[in-house]
Amino acid sequence: MPGSHLNRRSLLLGTAGTLGLATVLPTATWANGLSPQQEYPPNWPGMKPYGTADTRKDLWLRDDNSRVLELELRPRDEELGRVWVRDTYVNCFVVDGKPLYVATGTTRAPGLKGPAPWNDGIFVWVAESLDGPWELVDTTVVRPGAEKGKVWSPEFAGENEPGRTVVAPWQEYWRDEEYGKRGNVWAPEVHYFRGSWYIVACMGDHSRKVGSFMLKSEGGLEGPYRVVEGNLDKPFGDRAPGGPEWIDPEVYYHIDGGLYAEGDKAWLVLHNHLYAEFRDDMEDIVQRTNLPKFEQAPYSPEPYLEGAHVLKHEGKYYLMHAAWNRTSENPDGSTRYAYNAPENGSERYQYDAIIAVADKFEGPYSKRWTAGVGAGHNNLFVDADGQLWATFFRNPVAGYWADPSRKEHAAVAGVVRMEWTGPEGNRIYVKRKNG
Template identity: 70%
Template sequence: MTSSENGSHLARRSLLAGAGSLGVAAALPAPAAQAAPSKAVPSRGRYPSNRPGLTPYGLADTRLDLWPRKDNSFVLPLELRPRDKERGQVWMRDTYVNCFVVDGHPLYVATGTTRVPGLEAAAPWNDGIFVWVSRSLRGPWKLADTTGIRPGAEKGKVWSPEFAGENRPGRTVVAPWQKYWHDDRFGKRGQAWAPELHHFRGTWYIVACMGDHSRNVGSFLLVSEGGVEGPYRLAEGNREKPFGDPVSGGPDFIEPGAYHHIDGSLYSEGDDAWLVLHNDLYAKFRDDMEDIVPTTNLPKFQQQPYSPEPYLEGAYVFKHGGKYYLLHAAWNRASINPDGSTRHAYDPPGSGRVQYQYDAVVAVSDRFEGPYSKRWTAGVGAGHNNFFVDHDGHLWATFFRNPNFGHWSDPSRLADAAVAGVVRLEWTGPRGNRLYVERRDRGRASSD
């Protein structure tokens, strides 16, 4: 999670595991406005206006202007690996894309959660983290050239539990808790989820999460000893465990004490960097980037939660226009109001509530730690994403179209789900201070 100003309990756990029915979308009520919106807050001049807010707080905005569409988005033409040839595109969740200036030239990077041949999801195991690079957002996108590091390994694979044999005294590539293991219920277990790639103070870092089928579940940091392709080693603070404390949660097959905070992300500003963990924790990295401070009892962002607060994922911080934007992924669940109308809201699971879209919800603050504003729907179906700025100064978000539940799980749409997608964003200016998926009419005010 780099700033745009410095240079560039169902949730994902069971989603990545492939749980649930692919047919639930067929039972969903049609999208509708759920309540009378408050008056729009217009911006002046060349900026779009803020979307009208929905009341009560926690309702989801489903209007088509906030969807990634053909006129505002596209799927990245990533170089195919042998496993991708049959599908014709890379299967990816938790898509991450960013743009950095390296040696005076723009370098775009892409990564995400991928699966192995023969499995329908990234569970109960996958084979690690792949990276793609490009000089343009439109491509061509090539797999990072790792052939000089591991001539016999699959190109583009920068880290994997398979690399445990590269451990040396004083240099850990794969910790014991990250290695593959086996049990009678799942067989081979262990996977890396939701990686992000960052270029900070001249060094490449990857922050990622060991998924639910791992010995320990939680976030970790990799440090490159070369370029974007690696080789990567594990940060010292993760040799024994993931970042932070063990917490309750997760599926029943996670061993007691093994579940830590997932979806780790990195925010940098100037010479400082912070770890961001789902859904409300953060900690500053040590100056040497080998661990966080504090290592336990991490501080929390000051947020305005929904009531009741659902399970949120994919926390991410992005700075633009002097403001801090805190992103979360939240399930928009559809249900029926007493009058028969459709309700779309960021509700917890419950009777009569059906998962509809995996949305991106955002709040804004003057300070990194908050307090943050009330959240708003920034993108329908664009949850578990990141915001970034391209080399020309345009704002973008990633999306992947969740294939396991809701709209994109419908068999008629499934072939177009789990993709590496990007969608243009719009900023409502220094008065509005909101970021949205770019709308068709852009909500422009008529004055000025």
């Protein structure tokens, strides 16, 4: 269904311009009069040298600009009292003329501390508004004996039949002497495109092959889902450099796959700065190898980036990545915050969201800026009222949210209000205090 995605605001707002996004703001509210556009919040000058992270408190996740979603608990969640989730994904779609909000992310199996060396699939929650209630999608008709809300899992391999693959061989659970049971699915995204439901996700570092794949529903949001033709034998794209040292490079492909749609066309967006157009039947990408790269303004040196995501907003394309903001010591003894490759003495501080903007999907993209401190590995979306949001999960692996005093508040399904700086500024930030 062309135009069914609420990210294309013209569906809801027509020519209403900045309704719901622009903030009427006197210039005097902002120090130094940084913006000539009095009706929009201003751009902040780029940090120097390029690659320096902006750590100002206005860019942090705060009580006044963000919230944690109260997702329906499963039996496994009752002890913690909330859903443990990484790589939070939330979006809003028009289905049968009404807004439908969906949420998903990387979850862990009962008894495990994280989503490795195995987890047990993809869960989806739905709501009529961001305020909820957020309920597990009803999968009981599709799989009466399976846990409610679980739309896909390696454990569904027994449902494979000739001409219909629910779980490809490379996605199935397996065992070895070192880890025991292995196989995990990470970073799922849910998409509604041309009247069908799709899930793009990746098999994680403990899988037989590590990389991105797509599922197509043969029913509604609840499924049942099957693997598309292009992923029956492997993940999307070529084998990729840069995987963990302990992974066989012959099985490591590009992770963090996502989908970008515009009109009747859709593109795969991949880790390592790659993209590829989908075939019209959505069963595979047009160019299977040597995929093109977004034209970007890289840092020097370019660090490891994750969670690539594209949103078209007000005629511009916004390319978002997740990057570790690392601390090190400047010559004068002060602390340096930067998106750089690991260096002697540098430590991971926050998992940030960085964004660049372009006139075309493929680029060239502008220099990147810090869009949200601690908001990394997320997606941008527009709600039914035209308000721009992003997700977050507060990475518990390292840095700020790994501190023992904060661990209980990490790995959450969160959303944060975003602000657009207008047709001259063309930047997106988390909602700043003065905005």
